[in-house]
Amino acid sequence: MTAEESDLVLVKRVQRGDKSAFDLLVRKYQHKVVKLVLRYVRNPAEAEDIAQEAFIKAYRALPQFRGDSAFYTWMYRIAINTAKNQLASRDRSPIAYDLDLTDPEESHSVQTKLQDPDTPEGMALTEEIRGIVNSAIEGLPEELKTAIVLRELDGLSYEEIAAAMECPVGTVRSRIFRAREAIDKRLREVFEGGLGRTEEMV
Amino acid sequence: MNEERQNERDSQLSAMFDGELSGAECELLARRLTRDETLRGQWSRYALIGAAVRAERGVRLDDRVARRVQSAVAQEPVYGDSAAADVAAARSGTSSSNASQARVDAYERWLRFARPLAGAGIAAGVAAVSILWLRTQEADPALLASAPVTESIVLEPEPASTTLALNTAQPDPEPISNGEPERYSTPAPSSQTSIAPPAHFANYVVAHSEYSGPLTRRMALLGIVGADSQAESATEPESEASSRVEAPDAP
Numbered sequence: 001m002t003a004e005e006s007d008l009v010l011v012k013r014v015q016r017g018d019k020s021a022f023d024l025l026v027r028k029y030q031h032k033v034v035k036l037v038l039r040y041v042r043n044p045a046e047a048e049d050i051a052q053e054a055f056i057k058a059y060r061a062l063p064q065f066r067g068d069s070a071f072y073t074w075m076y077r078i079a080i081n082t083a084k085n086q087l088a089s090r091d092r093s094p095i096a097y098d099l100d101l102t103d104p105e106e107s108h109s110v111q112t113k114l115q116d117p118d119t120p121e122g123m124a125l126t127e128e129i130r131g132i133v134n135s136a137i138e139g140l141p142e143e144l145k146t147a148i149v150l151r152e153l154d155g156l157s158y159e160e161i162a163a164a165m166e167c168p169v170g171t172v173r174s175r176i177f178r179a180r181e182a183i184d185k186r187l188r189e190v191f192e193g194g195l196g197r198t199e200e201m202v
Numbered sequence: 203m204n205e206e207r208q209n210e211r212d213s214q215l216s217a218m219f220d221g222e223l224s225g226a227e228c229e230l231l232a233r234r235l236t237r238d239e240t241l242r243g244q245w246s247r248y249a250l251i252g253a254a255v256r257a258e259r260g261v262r263l264d265d266r267v268a269r270r271v272q273s274a275v276a277q278e279p280v281y282g283d284s285a286a287a288d289v290a291a292a293r294s295g296t297s298s299s300n301a302s303q304a305r306v307d308a309y310e311r312w313l314r315f316a317r318p319l320a321g322a323g324i325a326a327g328v329a330a331v332s333i334l335w336l337r338t339q340e341a342d343p344a345l346l347a348s349a350p351v352t353e354s355i356v357l358e359p360e361p362a363s364t365t366l367a368l369n370t371a372q373p374d375p376e377p378i379s380n381g382e383p384e385r386y387s388t389p390a391p392s393s394q395t396s397i398a399p400p401a402h403f404a405n406y407v408v409a410h411s412e413y414s415g416p417l418t419r420r421m422a423l424l425g426i427v428g429a430d431s432q433a434e435s436a437t438e439p440e441s442e443a444s445s446r447v448e449a450p451d452a453p
């Protein structure tokens with residue numbers, strides 16, 4: 001089964017009325033979609049808003065999704081169109097850019113919103129997570145490190161990694177799982193109860 | 203759950219995240235994922251590890267977008283009826299997707315047989331109506347009598363004597379013909395009412411010959427000839443009988 005087919009299993013569950021399956025798709029692709037939108041808008045907060053809007057549009061359009069293309073390809077197009085529409089509407093209404101500095105309270109709220117992901121706490125959390133993951137990877141045995149990097153950084157399939165590492169596909173699956181488990185263990189140690197509570201911790 | 207089974211489940215989760223799990227296992231795990239919050243948290247962290255490895259700058263490494271989307275989607279309508287399908291599937295021991303797929307398959311099988319049968323039925327109905335209509339047309343003398351003979355074509359029946367005279371006369375040199383007859387000779391109208399008047403019928407056939415096939419036209423003309431023969435044979439005995447009655451008076 002490919003990643004597309006795996007996503008399609010979740011998509012079909014959503015189409016049958018399982019909203020939590022859509023949540024799994026959002027959790028899987030949220031970072032990729034935000035990164036994609038950041039090519040169009042510089043502001044991370046705005047990129048998150050656009051990503052959120054794109055996911056909601058995708059949910060509304062999901063009954064018409066027939067699986068002719070991969071879910072992420074379809075989602076990719078929705079996100080780009082949403083970002084372009086946002087840019088076009090912003091061009092039509094320059095108020096969003098021109099902060100009314102005569103109203104200090106409103107000016108402050110807009111500034112806060114724009115800078116939200118760049119707050120020291122937000123930046124610190126992101127950098128901390130990144131540091132934990134990187135140090136965990138550095139501490140991995142070489143074969144686990146190679147397997148997880150080939151998968152996550154280079155996007156190779158298990159079969160391609162097996163060919164590159166000259167080992168069976170089953171071994172690749174096991175190595176990637178063990179690498180993830182080791183990294184996840186470090187993350188859990190830092191953030192007790194998982195990353196779902198990081199916002200509250202911040 | 204013992205450690206070995208948990209490891210196997212987590213290994214499946216990792217493979218599913220990468221799209222490397224078999225279809226059946228993926229279905230089962232997807233169902234479990236939607237109910238098990240611990241497993242969902244693990245799924246989220248796998249996504250986060252990937253984002254951290256790819257060093258996606260400007261992207262916050264948390265679930266904020268997902269949580270905002272989740273709360274927004276909660277206000278949206280639910281598609282289908284997964285709960286009922288899952289309960290039914292769990293009771294019957296099959297997955298909901300299998301149950302729905304089986305229903306779709308059965309419907310498609312029924313359509314495969316029903317379509318040709320329906321087509322054949324419609325064709326048979328049209329044929330039956332056509333035959334009945336044709337029979338009605340043949341049997342209805344009023345229609346034949348009301349055929350637009352004089353209006354649709356300029357053809358006047360010639361007396362039989364004229365035709366006879368023409369036949370006995372010395373033949374003229376053949377005129378140059380373009381394939382179309384210059385005139386038509388049709389029999390004189392008959393006084394008999396038991397069958398269609400041959401003259402009218404012949405006019406009708408000629409007038410409508412452009413709409414009928416050659417074989418049909420020929421059959422119709424043969425019918426006219428046959429009708430004429432019958433009429434003649436019906437009148438001949440009368441003349442013979444009258445001649446026989448008159449015979450004793452003859453010198």
